[in-house]
Amino acid sequence: MKLPFIPEDAPYTGDQKSWLKGFLAGMQSAKALATSKSGALTAHQSDVTPIVDILFGTQTGNAEGLAMDAAAVARAQGFQANVQGLDDISMDTFSSMKNVIITIATYGEGEMPDNASLFWESLNSSSMPRLSDMKFGVLGLGDTGYDEFCQAGKLIDMRLEQLGAHRLVDRLDCDVDYEDIASDWINKTIPLTNDGKSKPIVVTDEKLANVKSIWNRKNPxxxxxxxxxxxxxxxxxxxxxxxxxxxxxxxxxxxxxxxxxxxxINDDELVKSILLRLNLSSELVLVGEDKTLADLLKYKYEISTPSRNFIAAIEVQAGDDLLSHVLNNGDKQALADYLWTKDVLDLLNLNQDIKFTGSEFVGLLKPLQxxxxxxxxxxxxxxxxxxxxxxxxxxxxxxxxxxxxxxxxxxxxxxxxxxxxxxxxPNKAFRIPDNNDSPMIMVGPGTGIAPFRAFLEERHCIGAEGKNWLFFGDQTRSSDYIYEEELAALKDSGVLSRLDLAFSRDQDEKIYVQHKMSEHGEDLFEWLQNGGYFYVCGDATRMAKDVDQALCDIASKWGNLTADQAREYVNNLKREKRYLRDVY
Ligand SMILES: Cc1cc2nc3c(=O)[nH]c(=O)nc-3n(C[C@H](O)[C@H](O)[C@H](O)COP(=O)(O)OP(=O)(O)OC[C@H]3O[C@@H](n4cnc5c(N)ncnc54)[C@H](O)[C@@H]3O)c2cc1C
Ligand SMILES: NC(=O)c1ccc[n+]([C@@H]2O[C@H](COP(=O)([O-])OP(=O)(O)OC[C@H]3O[C@@H](n4cnc5c(N)ncnc54)[C@H](OP(=O)(O)O)[C@@H]3O)[C@@H](O)[C@H]2O)c1
Ligand SMILES: Cc1cc2nc3c(=O)[nH]c(=O)nc-3n(C[C@H](O)[C@H](O)[C@H](O)COP(=O)(O)O)c2cc1C
The missing domain is CATH 2.40.30.10 (Translation factors)
Known part of the structure; x- marks a missing residue:
């Protein structure tokens, strides 16, 4: 790649300019780096111990936990198991792997989790080599409440097949209650990575080290x-x-x-209203259950957000043109908009003729999560x-x-x-920098401020000297400036070096956090060049996307980069784990 011309009057200082040249040169040498990394992995060619590479894509740790479980099973069977996040491996290294297990969650609307997005971009590129020597298995994590169920796992599974890799076992798509079926799949799949020739079980130290908290989803x-x-x-x-x-x-x-x-725990009033609407007794005990129907609805089932199966069953009985239209016309956004304000009781009330027995109704609900x-x-x-x-x-x-x-x-x-x-x-991918001197830029409007209050407290407690910059905002300063006194104290004590506020409804035009970022784009870019970490927390669908675009625009303007180079600059921040998100 030819280095772009950097004009003398570019809007940055001499030091920054040489840094930028370094960055662009770094982009050129990325491939060389990847090759040298793969060189270090000659252990893959070992013919003594069978090797299985277990790769995960996660946001909140479930897929990582399963990857660790799979590694423990593999090690106990005499394998060398290497566990890594998907974005931590170069494509050269990936292409050289022989036995690969991928555990991957789905986010957004059928998207990759943050720590798998760059991996997916590379895997999906036309320059990706054939993977004829690879055997693989994909375990997808998801939630049938979302339209694009387990889409990330489906995409990776399909792409690996397209690239000539050999599927060891059918992909597993797991819904929210995933632990038992995932464990069965792992136990079945690991031996296949060695053509079914597992070694005798040896309990290793690593297995013992993989101790989990006793408090979990099934045992809070x-x-x-x-x-x-x-x-x-x-x-x-x-x-x-x-x-x-x-x-x-x-x-x-x-x-x-x-x-x-x-x-x-569900609201008693909602339980009562649903039972009344269905003309069912709260004391009814269904076959095979030890709780009354009222208790099942209160403690065990999701009775607010309707499940896919429930919506389909309602459509059959409701004779409601609008519901049938949005369900069947393929416009997912129209369906999401229709459902946004409606709960289970609203759908039951579409037509008073809708009837379910207790077992039918419960059979259509999802477990309470x-x-x-x-x-x-x-x-x-x-x-x-x-x-x-x-x-x-x-x-x-x-x-x-x-x-x-x-x-x-x-x-x-x-x-x-x-x-x-x-x-x-645990969210190991969303931490304050290891280096206490590194600057932190935090963008957290609304409840997005939550982890940043924690980060600032933490840096205060450990006496970290790195600068801290917070972008916060919400509707109005007078009513929505949460933690105002705490932020003022952090500012006074010097822990919070900069605070920029965006109150969206205090003036005619909307002012959002990304507008404040752009206003101070030159400084923000300088913080990044000085090794700054960029964090975002809060609304995924609107805010985080706009903030991401604003970051690219800032890199383009103040780094004098084309749009593509600015995107690559931002991708590089992700690779260096300096652009971290906790969005929902
Ligand atoms: C990793 C992660 C971190 C999170 N951190 C936080 C946090 O720090 N603070 C926080 O508050 N939340 C946070 N959330 C969101 C939180 O998990 C819940 O989703 C949120 O509290 C809503 O849950 P609920 O059970 O109250 O609502 P639910 O019963 O799940 O209802 C949500 C549904 O209500 C409907 N709905 C919601 N708002 C409206 C509205 N205004 N008008 C009409 N219909 C509406 C929609 O159908 C929506 O799907 C986080 C989520 C994740 C995944
Ligand atoms: N899907 C939706 O329609 C929707 C709507 C609201 C909240 N939520 C959910 O509610 C939770 C977060 O709510 P919250 O109370 O913490 O905060 P929030 O609703 O995200 O609002 C915080 C601030 O962000 C502003 N904002 C709105 N759109 C923005 C954008 N594109 N870019 C930047 N800022 C924007 C809001 O302004 P204004 O409100 O003045 O525009 C407000 O000032 C999340 O779970 C989120 O997904 C979803
Ligand atoms: C904001 C958000 C968006 C999600 N989007 C999807 C989706 O589009 N499709 C899906 O099947 N699951 C979706 N899920 C469910 C997750 O994939 C599921 O909870 C998974 O177990 C998370 O695994 P992790 O802990 O490894 O990140 C979503 C979850 C959240 C919180």
Whole structure:
């Protein structure tokens, strides 16, 4: 590649210009680097111990956990198991692998998780070599509540086949209740990577080291809620709350950047309304169940967001033209818009003739799931306690107040000093920099501020000297400036070096965090050039996409790069793990 001409009057200093030349030269030598990395992996050619490469694509750790499980199974069977994130391997290294297991979650609307996006870009490129010597198996994680179920796994599985790799076993697409079927698939697949010739089981140290927390989705810890405080003002159109949860004797530890999962309990009033609508007794006990129907609906099933099967069953009985139209015309956005404000009871109420027996109804529901919340405290500052920053989901439609299950469970239905089921999802890809001197730029409007409160507290506690810059915003300064006093104190103490605020509804035109980024683009670019880390947290569908584009525009303008080079610059930040996101 020819280096682009850098004009003398380009808007940066001499030092920055030489850095930029270095960056562009770095792009040229990326291939050479990849080759030398693969050279280091000559162990792949070992003919003594069978090798299996286990690669994961994850956001909240489930796929990584399964990759670790698969490695433990493989090691116990005498394999050398190498576990890596998908974006941590060069394509040269990947192409040289012989036995590959991929565990991968799906995000956005059928997209790759952040730590697999660059891998997918390369795998999908026309320059990708054939992979005829590779045997592979793909385990996809997803949620049938989303349109594009397990799409990331499906895409990778299909592309590997296209490239000539040999499928060891059919792809497994897992829904939310994935643990048991995933474990069966792993136990079945690992021996196949050595043509079925497994060595005798040897329990290794690594296997013993792969110890998990005893508190998990199936066994949440009953923690005590200690604080439930309204953060947003009386006049706010939103309700954002601060929660503090006591970790008691659980032994649970966490790092800043992790998420806390809450197991909600459904609202009694909604259970009653649904039973009344279906003319079913709350005391009914269904065959094979040990709980009453009312308790099943309260504790075990998702009775707010309708499942795909439930929607399909409703359509058959409802005779509702609009529902049939949005379900069958293939316009996924129209269907999503139609469903956005409707819960299970709204769909039952489409037509009073809709009827289900207790078993039919329960058979159409999905199991009640935990919800994840980005932890907003540093464990160093708040020993034994975990804090959350949660927007209560409430809306009115069809002459009824609708409640988000978990956010209002925390807000309304757990009293202070009562128990709430929790477990932690580590997010190793979303951490403060290892180097305490590295600058951090954090973009977190709305509840997106949560992990950054934790990051700032953490840096304060460890005395990190790196500069910290926060972009925060919400609707109005008077009602939605949450943690205002804490941020002011952090600013006074010098921990928060810069704070830029974007209150979207305080003026006629919208001002968002990305507008503030652009306004200070030159400084932001300089922070990045000085080794800065760029973090984003909050709304995935609108904000995070616009912030990503603003970052590219800043790189283009202040780095004097073409649009393609700016995108590559941003991709490079991702490769260096200096562009990190926690978006939902
Ligand atoms: C990794 C991760 C971290 C997260 N961190 C945070 C965090 O720090 N803070 C936080 O508040 N949330 C966070 N979330 C989101 C959180 O997990 C829940 O999704 C959120 O609290 C809503 O859950 P709920 O059970 O209250 O609502 P649900 O019962 O799940 O209801 C959501 C549904 O309600 C409907 N709906 C929602 N809003 C409206 C509206 N205004 N009008 C009409 N219909 C509507 C839509 O159909 C939507 O699908 C995070 C999510 C993830 C994945
Ligand atoms: N899918 C949706 O339609 C929708 C809507 C709201 C919230 N949510 C969900 O609600 C949660 C987060 O809500 P939250 O209360 O923390 O904050 P939020 O609703 O994301 O709002 C925070 C701030 O971001 C602004 N904003 C809106 N669009 C933006 C964009 N494209 N770029 C940058 N900023 C933008 C908002 O302005 P304005 O509100 O003034 O535009 C507000 O000032 C997430 O789960 C999110 O996915 C989804
Ligand atoms: C914001 C968000 C978007 C998601 N989008 C999809 C999707 O489009 N398709 C799907 O099958 N699953 C989707 N999921 C479900 C995840 O893939 C699933 O929870 C998975 O177990 C997460 O694995 P991880 O912990 O390895 O990231 C989504 C989850 C979240 C939080």
């Amino acid at each position: 810890y009953p923690a005590t809620l200690r604080v439930n405080k309204l953060l947003s003002g009386e006049q706010s159109l939103k309700e954002i709350r601060h929660f503090e949860i006591d970790l008691g004797d659980s032994g649970i530890t966490y790092d800043t950047g992790d998420a806390l999962n809450i197991m909600p 935990h919800r994840a919340y980005s932890i907003s405290s540093s464990p160093k500052k708040h020993v034994g306690s975990v804090h959350l920053t949660v927007a209560s989901v409430r809306w009115n439609s069809n002459e009824r107040e609708h409640l988000g299950v978990c956010s209002t469970f925390l807000a309304d239905r757990v009293d202070v000093d009562e128990k709430v089921g929790i477990f932690v999802s």
